Amino acid sequence: MAPIRGLLSSVIVALALASQRSVGKRGLEIETYNPPTSFETFGEGIPVPVDLRRDGSLESKARSFIAGRLASTAPTSNGVPVTSRAARSVPMFAKLTYKGIPFANAVANVAFKGESAVTFGSSFVKPKKIAATTPTVSVESVIPKIEAELNGKYNGHPTTVEYLARPDGTAALTHVIQIQNADENTWYEAFVDAHSGELLSITDFSAEAAYRVLPIQKQDLPEGLELLTNPHGHRRLSPGLALHLHWHDDDHRVPATTLSRTRARPPPLPRSPLPARSSTTPTTPLPLLPPPSTSTPLAPNAFYVINKLHDIAYRYGFTEAAFNFQNDNFGKGGSGNDRVLMSVQDSSGTNNANFATPPDGQSGTCRMYIWTLTTPNRDGSLNNDIIVHEMTHGITNRLTGGGTARCLQTTESRGMGEGWSDALAEWTEQKSADIKDFVLAPYVTNNVKGIRAYPYSTSATTNPLRYSNVRGNTAVHSIGTIWANVLHQVYAALVAQYGWSPAAFTNPSGAEGNIVFAHLFFDSLAIQPCNPTFTTGPCLIWKAFASRGVGVNAANYVDNFDVPAGC
Template sequence: MLSFTKLLSFVLLAVSAGATPLAPNAKHATHRKRVIGRGLEVETYHPSVSYQDGIDFVNAVANVAFKDNKVVALGSSLVDASNIADSTPSIAVEDVIADVEEKLDGKFNGYKSVSYLARDDGSIALTHAIQIQNEDVNSWYEAFVDAHTGELINVIDFVNDLSYRVLPIWKQQPSEGIELLVNPEITAASPNGWVTSNTTAGNNVVAYKSSQSAVTTGFDYTYSTSAAPSTTNNLNAARVNSFYIINAYHDILYLYGFTEAAYNFQTNNFGKGGAANDRVLMSVQDSSGTNNANFATPPDGQSGTCRMYIWTYTSPNRDGDLENDIPVHEVTHGLTNRVTGGGTGRCLQTTEAGGMGEGWSDALAFWTEQTTGTVKDFTMGSWVVNDAAGIRSYPYSTSASTNPLRYSTIASLNEVHAIGEVWANLLINVYAALIAEHGFSTTARTNASGSEGNVVWLRLLVDALALQPCNPTLPTARDAWIQADQNRYAGANKCLLWKAFASRGLGVGAANHVDSTAVPSGC
């Protein structure tokens, strides 16, 4: 089945430069305006006229419905062919392709034909019909160019836009502004889109309440922070936001290496490796707990399960599904448990390794919410508990006075989240060093090919997961980062990485939770 975003709309668009302007009281039944390609304004037109036999038209059709061998309905939009262009083109199709590619911001896909097209001034043009696609932005048009003048006069848009009213993944909590995002999918990661049936059940995740069949239909619900999470509209908004977040995370991390062959979560793996039938099960407003969230990661081929809970610190209560750092934290457990140890889900089981799992999760939540190169202090869970300090011991910070945690701190810790704070703060200090050296990419969530610091950081994080041993320690995970940099960047960041790790005690001699600030010779 084609995804929702791939359904053919067959809407015919007349380029506004060649169309008669609409009167203020014009009916929407025959016209519609929209902007496509490189800012090109186009206007829909479908004729509502009479029939003329024997002429092939793009936008003049009839439909007949039969029941029990009888006609029960008839519709038509056929035309008067008295003002029709000559049937032999004056301009070759090859002479117009480049101009249309530029205007529609795409490439000719090889499909072409010659067709008549009715214009809204009553004339009938002979046109070259060519298809223009841009897979990077999920656009696919059929352009109609006058075969006598070379004018682009109509465009068919084959893609239906799919909009999600959500808290964008780069925002932390609702007060920052819920938005309506149009087609946020990355087709390189989700080639069939996110949606298969206009519900919060797709190839990468199903977001539901209580039962996997209890999904939301449609994706445009506004969350009200003044109403209880359980209200119908808020529940729908929560399912939509969770569906969006898991899908957005899937697509971003896919670009950085968390693919089918690297044991990610998908129902259909499209023949690209890994075990299929393991999309994320996202249990929204789960009734089995409060004031928490969790993620269970079985081996590749079995669905990971995320349980999101209601938080009871405020009235009305707050829903963890609407604080994006929480679901991002949870699904990162799926990344780290799957990639470490080759898809088994068994290799972050010791206290220190499990703590590092919590740290990677906080660090990824931090990464997704960075929008500039300014590295600010970061807190987790501040909205759900209504406390700017959040749910960790200290804000994550490059300042040792704001966050004093060091490698040696682990010697006094035996709880995984507390250990995770040490590892996350180390990684955020590495991030800050890479940003200072290489700058910041504003497109890192959609383009993993850059050389900027935030791109390099996430590349190294994912690469290192596959290199580190089962049940790693902080020193062995650090070594995997150094090796990942050697593998991908020929060791260009070796000294930068060592200095950043050593600044918090994880230098060359660090072992058994005893600090070292030493770096290799030459650094």
């Protein structure tokens, strides 16, 4: 590299930003570097020289001001002229060049108000060494190597030759090549040393979706937040998802694309928590209840969980043709334009949550409330099982009865709806084949017993509820607790017999018990009659049903433990 004595720079600078970025499945560590930057504001502005005002060219004004501003704070290099190329707009941007070759990461900008400059920023550099201007390694020879390193393909965009300022104060001559992998949703701009062929740095054009949230397997805030990057995962995890876009694209499949805080008068509260349906939206404005902490990720967690459950349910059959919640159905059946609308810290209620399910083609609405049973208050959006419980109401109401949302209306079937919601919430939070008792929503209540009368358990002592307890019971959540405990027995029996898979969320093709349970869960919803009862459960799981009194001859709320021949 040839020596160079200096380029222009400004006096007021920020820290340079150099970091390592892990790229691709192999964890390739690539340097990213941004030179020190300066930024100044000038109040009413610094007038542009009169001779340049007569010229009238905005580009000339910008060029003159940038060169003059830098020259006033640093010596001028005799060997390296400062030139600029500025867009004909306000503000103006300029690149530092050397012998006609631009610097990729050395930019200046100036904004004008009338004839005066009002702001100025610069990341121009003064390299102590600068590489020769003619490449000794051809771009064609390095493309295959860079494609392999970045796990993608050159996308055909014209390559360029640019200088790259380095953290050690040198300037490298680089080939600039765009590498893409559509399947992995990656798009990099690679800076490859034009003399050695080494990959020096990258620009990542893909904005990764990073959420500091509670992974869906976790129940609530005490289990700890994690930073999840691209939790929507690979777009081709299953054939059914091949044509789908990711959570942040417009007109996509995601359910929870609209989140808000509402300001409304609370209606009278229902007597039991987590109802399946909401009241009409009130309109009288009141101040929002305070969040439990200014640092807790209420909306991001709600957005993440409800989208994640949508993707899981899609893999098990809750697709466009099965009347799911999706803005764009991609011609795969069902009605679109019905993404879920979700409100966090909704002030139309407290100590509650609900989900309103209209027919296919109309958006479902989920409302998450503040819980006032503790000091400070706690938010249901940080209790994952509450979110899953509510979204499951949308799933069960759509799958039962062919998308009409009319077929879970009797007391018993509504109770079963509550039970299915609890059961799927429990399923998402299982972390191993170890079958433990499950308690719903202990965090918001600050109570180890949660919000149900009994934990869900294989122990008849811990949870004594049976089919006969439905007799005369008109409380849908109480009925739901009975049904969810039956489903707990089914889950436990299947996992004990066939094992447990940690990949159940993304791979529905396994034979493990938790995967089989999920298939039975979703499939049975689609094939059951409108307004089902306990005794219309599938024959495949008679043993588990019978263990709680719902045997072959169960009727009139009398326990029966018989099973069909061969069960």
